[in-house]
Amino acid sequence: MIKKNQIIKEYATSFLDEDKLIAFLSFYNFLNNNKLGIRKTGRKINGSWAITYKNKSIGRFNLDSSWSINYFYLFFRNECSDKFEKYLSHELKDFILSNINTKAVCCVKGTCHSKENMTILGKTFNNRVCVCYPVILIDPNGKMLEYAKELVLIGKNIIAEVAAN
Numbered sequence: 001m002i003k004k005n006q007i008i009k010e011y012a013t014s015f016l017d018e019d020k021l022i023a024f025l026s027f028y029n030f031l032n033n034n035k036l037g038i039r040k041t042g043r044k045i046n047g048s049w050a051i052t053y054k055n056k057s058i059g060r061f062n063l064d065s066s067w068s069i070n071y072f073y074l075f076f077r078n079e080c081s082d083k084f085e086k087y088l089s090h091e092l093k094d095f096i097l098s099n100i101n102t103k104a105v106c107c108v109k110g111t112c113h114s115k116e117n118m119t120i121l122g123k124t125f126n127n128r129v130c131v132c133y134p135v136i137l138i139d140p141n142g143k144m145l146e147y148a149k150e151l152v153l154i155g156k157n158i159i160a161e162v163a164a165n
Contacts, residue, residue, distance in 0.1 A: 008038070008063075011047055015063050023141040024067045030149050036156065051152060054163055058155030059133065069140060069148050070101065070133035071155070083161055085121065087154045093121055095147050101136040102127045 012024050031038060037052035047063035059071040088096070100120060114128040130136075140148045 008049065012063050012067070015047065015065060016067060019141070020067060020139055023139070023145055024061075024063070027061070027069070027140070027145060027148060031152070034153065034156065036152065051155075053156045053159045056159045058152055058159070059135075066139045069137045071135035071151055072133060083158045084154065087157065088121075092147060092150065095144075096135055096151075097121060097123050099135050099137055100125055101130040101134050103136075 008028065009025070012021055012028070016024055031051060036058070037050075037055070039050050039052060041048040041050050041060055048060055050060045051058045051069075057072045059069055062068045062070070085093075097120065102125065115131050116126065116128055118125050118129040118131070118134075120129070120134060135151070137144055137148050
């Protein structure tokens with residue numbers, strides 16, 4: 001029987017070139033080392049897996065000719081936003097704001113949950129923002145990959161805080 005880790009690694013190997021594969025495997029190993037859950041999403045995207053902690057979604061990663069990480073709306077919901085902002089450096093906040101998902105096809109066409117004039121971390125975006133996954137990182141590596149990992153850990157901490165209350 002093939003284990004889930006083998007399936008995901010084989011899937012990544014079949015789609016990504018060497019540089020992208022190295023970055024993805026670094027992220028994937030980070031998820032495993034931090035005991036985060038990984039499960040196939042219910043969306044109609046073949047290479048899409050949710051990143052979870054205590055059965056709550058932090059985001060997802062997608063694999064095809066590139067790879068991406070999308071962060072869940074958890075960070076911007078009212079009950080979590082105050083908790084989220086305390087973890088952010090000025091640099092990380094700027095990074096998030098420069099990677100807001102305004103290009104998701106499902107959201108631009110309005111078939112998903114998108115919103116116009118959405119305010120995130122004090123900045124208002126006049127174009128449509130994907131409410132499901134407002135932050136998207138495409139082929140992260142280097143500093144972007146470091147921030148990606150930091151955002152996952154912040155999500156894990158927020159979920160732990162909310163669960164403790």
